[in-house]
Amino acid sequence: MRELRIHGRGGQGSVTAAELIATAAFTAGVYSQAFPAFGVERRGAPVQAFVRFSDEKIRLRSQIYEPDYIIVQDSTLIRDVNVFAGMSEGGIAIINTEKEGTYNLPKGVKLIVIDATKIALEEIGLPITNTTLMGAFAAASGEITLEALEGAIKERFDAKLADSNIAAAKRAYAMVKEGHV
Amino acid sequence: MALGIGCTARPGNSRNNKTGSWRVFYPVMDTEKCTKCGTCQLICPEGCINQNPDKTYSIDLDFCKGCGMCAEECPDKAKAITMIKEEK
Amino acid sequence: MTMEIMEGSIAIAETVRLCRPQVISAYPITPQTHIVEGLASIVADGRLDAEYICVESEFSALSACIGASAAGSRVYSATTSQGLALMAEVVFNSAGMRLPIVMGIANRAISAPLSIWNDQQDSIMMRDSGWIQLYAEDNQEAIDMHILAYKVCEDHNILLPAFVCFDGFILSHVYEPIDLPSQELVDSFLGPFNPYQKLDAKDPISFGMYATPEYYLEFRYEHDQAVKRAADAIKKYGKEFGEIFGRDYSELVVGYKLEDAETAIVAMGSICGTVKDAIDEMRAEGKKVGLLNLRCFRPFPSTDVAKALAHVNTIAVLDKNVSLGAKGAVAIEIKEACYGSNIPVYDYILGLGGRDVRKRDIKKIVELAEKGEGDMFYGLREEVL
Numbered sequence: 128m129r130e131l132r133i134h135g136r137g138g139q140g141s142v143t144a145a146e147l148i149a150t151a152a153f154t155a156g157v158y159s160q161a162f163p164a165f166g167v168e169r170r171g172a173p174v175q176a177f178v179r180f181s182d183e184k185i186r187l188r189s190q191i192y193e194p195d196y197i198i199v200q201d202s203t204l205i206r207d208v209n210v211f212a213g214m215s216e217g218g219i220a221i222i223n224t225e226k227e228g229t230y231n232l233p234k235g236v237k238l239i240v241i242d243a244t245k246i247a248l249e250e251i252g253l254p255i256t257n258t259t260l261m262g263a264f265a266a267a268s269g270e271i272t273l274e275a276l277e278g279a280i281k282e283r284f285d286a287k288l289a290d291s292n293i294a295a296a297k298r299a300y301a302m303v304k305e306g307h308v
Numbered sequence: 309m310a311l312g313i314g315c316t317a318r319p320g321n322s323r324n325n326k327t328g329s330w331r332v333f334y335p336v337m338d339t340e341k342c343t344k345c346g347t348c349q350l351i352c353p354e355g356c357i358n359q360n361p362d363k364t365y366s367i368d369l370d371f372c373k374g375c376g377m378c379a380e381e382c383p384d385k386a387k388a389i390t391m392i393k394e395e396k
Numbered sequence: 397m398t399m400e401i402m403e404g405s406i407a408i409a410e411t412v413r414l415c416r417p418q419v420i421s422a423y424p425i426t427p428q429t430h431i432v433e434g435l436a437s438i439v440a441d442g443r444l445d446a447e448y449i450c451v452e453s454e455f456s457a458l459s460a461c462i463g464a465s466a467a468g469s470r471v472y473s474a475t476t477s478q479g480l481a482l483m484a485e486v487v488f489n490s491a492g493m494r495l496p497i498v499m500g501i502a503n504r505a506i507s508a509p510l511s512i513w514n515d516q517q518d519s520i521m522m523r524d525s526g527w528i529q530l531y532a533e534d535n536q537e538a539i540d541m542h543i544l545a546y547k548v549c550e551d552h553n554i555l556l557p558a559f560v561c562f563d564g565f566i567l568s569h570v571y572e573p574i575d576l577p578s579q580e581l582v583d584s585f586l587g588p589f590n591p592y593q594k595l596d597a598k599d600p601i602s603f604g605m606y607a608t609p610e611y612y613l614e615f616r617y618e619h620d621q622a623v624k625r626a627a628d629a630i631k632k633y634g635k636e637f638g639e640i641f642g643r644d645y646s647e648l649v650v651g652y653k654l655e656d657a658e659t660a661i662v663a664m665g666s667i668c669g670t671v672k673d674a675i676d677e678m679r680a681e682g683k684k685v686g687l688l689n690l691r692c693f694r695p696f697p698s699t700d701v702a703k704a705l706a707h708v709n710t711i712a713v714l715d716k717n718v719s720l721g722a723k724g725a726v727a728i729e730i731k732e733a734c735y736g737s738n739i740p741v742y743d744y745i746l747g748l749g750g751r752d753v754r755k756r757d758i759k760k761i762v763e764l765a766e767k768g769e770g771d772m773f774y775g776l777r778e779e780v781l
Contacts, residue, residue: 136330146403149571153401161571171330171373186534186669188566189754203394207329311780315509 128181129270130191134210135200138170140257144198145176147283148261151275152180160185173208180270196268198260199223200243205230219267223256239267241299241308250295251288262296266303273300327354331374333391339364341388348378348389397642399573404535404562407574408474408500409434411539413444414582415498415546417472418589419464421449421457425479426512427564428502432474454479458486458499465495466603468594470546474500476564477518478507484522490557491526492619493603496549497557498542499527502564503665503716505749513750514564516665520693520717520725526619528558528626529694531664536574537691538562540637543582544645547633552592554629556622561693563666563716565750577641585640627695648692649700653679657686659762660705662730663714664690667753671714674758685762690726701733711741712765714753718745723771742770751775 131148135141142163149161157180164175177191193213202224204210211220216235223243232238241263243256250259258280265271276296281289302308312318337348342364349357349365356368357378367378379389402410409431412420420439422432439448447469449460454475461471475483480501490497501519505511519529530545532538538560545558562568593601607615627648634645652672654660661671668689678685688704690697705711711734715724722728727743734741742765747753761774 136332146571150401153399153573158573159401159571162566162569171332172327173330185572187673187755188563188666188670190752192754201332203332 128179128183128185128187129195129268130193131178131180131196131198131264131268131270132191132194133176133178133198133200134204134208135174135176135257136170136204137172137174139174139200140255141174141176141200143283144200144257144261145178147258147276147279148178148264148271150279150282151261151265151271152178154278155272155275157182158185164190173204194218196264196270197221198264200256200260202228211236221260221263221267223260237267239263239303239308241302243299246295246298250298251291258292259295259299262299263303263308265296266300273297326370328368328370328372331369331372331394333374333376333393334369335367335372335374335376335378335389336392337365337367338388338390341386343383343386343388345383345386347381347383351377351381353377397575399575401571401573402576403430403569403571404538404567405430405502405569406434407535407539407576408542408562408568409438410576411542412472412500413438414577414579415472415543415586416444416470416583416588417446417498418469419447419449419461419471420473421451421460421464421471422473422475423451423454423457423479425454425476427504427514427568428474428476428479428500430568431500431502435472454482455486458483458490458497461497461499462486462490462493462495462603465490465497466493466595468589468591468596470550470589471497472499473497474502476502477504477512480518480522481506487522487525487527489604492615494555494619494622495557495603496546496555498545498549499557499559500538500542501559501561502568503561504564509749511749512564514566514716515748515750516561516563516716517718517748519559519561520719522559523694523725526556526623527694528556528623528630528692530558530560530630530692531690532560532562532567533666533668533689533691535562535567535570535572536643538567539574539576540641540643540645543577543586543641544630544633544637546586547637548626548629550589551629551633552590554622554626555592556626561665566666575641581640585637623695627692627697630692645691647700648690648695648697649704650689650691651704652687652689654686654688654704654708656684657708658684659710659712659766660686660688660708661712661714661758661762662688662690662701662705662726664693664726665716667714667716667747670753670755671758674755677755678759678762683762693726693729696729696733698729698733701730702737705730705734705739706737708739710765711739712761712770713741713743714747714761715743715745716747718748718773727771740765740768740770742768744770744772744774746774 145161149159152159218236243259356371638644713727
């Protein structure tokens with residue numbers, strides 16, 4: 128079983144991202160589970176959402192404490208939250224930021240920094256970075272395919288919004304694949 | 309911290325939760341341009357804009373969530389508040 | 397069977413649609429909200445021919461259900477926590493009137509202190525109301541139990557209302573794969589509602605009458621007998637369900653690696669999934685641990701429990717509720733069921749108000765039980781006491 132923890136702020140679409148990633152993984156043939164860290168659903172407050180992937184039915188119901196992957200939607204969170212908590216060798220951390228800072232990264236964790244806000248603003252016209260970061264996650268982790276991700280986005284959003292979100296996801300996917308991050 | 313019997317809490321507890329950490333943009337007040345109209349103080353949903361003895365206003369960044377309503381509502385003739393992105 | 401992935405609440409709303417209730421009345425409350433929003437949309441979009449009655453409180457919601465059910469309709473409601481508490485009078489009334497209402501309970505803690513998070517205190521609070529209580533481990537069970545509940549409740553030999561309990565947020569808000577049955581299969585299992593009796597101007601009757609001391613005791617006896625008979629009805633229809641849908645519900649208690657277990661954990665609801673994963677890890681270390689998943693709390697399957705646990709050395713009961721001043725409600729029942737067997741039964745109150753329960757907690761509890769330490773609140777943060 129592999130586990131993903133998404134750190135964001137209320138209103139940034141972290142829960143939607145978790146749901147879409149789980150949907151994409153499931154449609155491509157693995158068991159998946161997505162759920163929010165229930166609680167303070169206030170715009171701006173730090174929130175978490177979780178995804179599990181497994182070849183077998185997922186029974187575990189606790190939150191995720193030792194993630195294989197993290198996505199950080201907003202690097203200002205790193206001030207307040209230990210986003211890397213529980214990560215270990217071989218893990219992947221995807222951080223949305225304009226400029227790379229110095230992070231207290233656990234040993235052996237691969238860091239991918241991407242200016243998802245810029246991509247989202249250019250492609251979608253809004254600083255909502257969840258779909259962009261999902262593209263980066265697909266490329267970095269291999270847990271979901273770009274095709275499955277496109278399908279999940281199309282199912283969730285109406286056509287116009289889906290197109291711009293898919294464009295953002297594709298751009299991030301290509302950047303990570305080509306190592307331009 | 310001992311739990312209060314009866315699920316009680318003393319007043320002022322919410323001050324301990326410095327919601328300013330949620331902010332992505334922060335407001336900067338230009339006291340030169342400010343006409344001291346008080347609109348920002350009225351409009352602030354957090355109640356974190358306070359008047360100083362010299363009638364100017366300051367913003368308590370411990371609690372400002374960066375919503376930007378003060379900058380938006382500051383009258384056109386003044387436009388004394390600018391929203392700046394937090395350094396990451 | 398086609399698996400789909402969706403949120404638990406939406407899966408439940410879609411399943412209720414498949415059961416073709418004619419009247420739905422509910423009042424939104426976290427974490428049940430998505431279910432009633434889903435049902436309201438389904439009715440508004442014309443996907444279900446039902447009357448959706450908007451009300452001003454949970455008391456009114458279940459009252460509307462009583463009227464509709466007594467008038468001969470299949471009805472549905474859903475609530476949780478404070479909503480269920482506010483309904484209390486109507487919960488007992490509807491059961492006493494022997495109306496086959498099905499109500500989803502997105503289990504949540506009870507105030508005060510205010511908590512929107514999960515435990516099972518709310519449905520346990522209604523333990524003595526005369527409603528059937530089923531508990532789901534995952535969302536597949538939650539939807540299957542909704543269909544099964546109508547079948548059991550509407551049996552003219554039973555005529556009782558039922559709670560289908562699923563852990564709030566943990567199940568109601570999780571996206572996971574489920575098999576949403578086809579309308580044809582649900583219709584073939586359930587069929588249209590055939591009321592035993594109903595309000596009819598041409599043939600008038602009154603429900604929920606006054607009973608003098610000459611009759612009250614007998615009414616209660618009859619009600620108790622019906623709840624007890626429900627055990628066999630659940631088994632019978634649970635087996636039939638399995639033949640049609642491929643998932644068997646003929647047992648009220650389900651063992652997991654229990655056959656050769658020395659220590660047995662007893663639990664209800666979604667925590668059973670985490671317990672199973674913990675058991676697999678403990679088994680790999682050579683520890684003989686098993687689980688008894690209690691799917692049905694009312695009627696309480698005492699005989700089944702005693703039989704399933706007869707061979708174990710130690711029993712650890714996980715209670716997501718507490719009868720303050722006594723023990724957890726499940727432990728009290730397990731002790732009664734095992735009376736005379738000399739197997740020690742230890743109670744662990746845990747996970748209240750949304751406290752997360754991890755595999756390592758389950759392992760720790762097994763260690764405590766094997767040392768003979770129990771009947772405690774597990775996981776207390778001593779520093780705040």
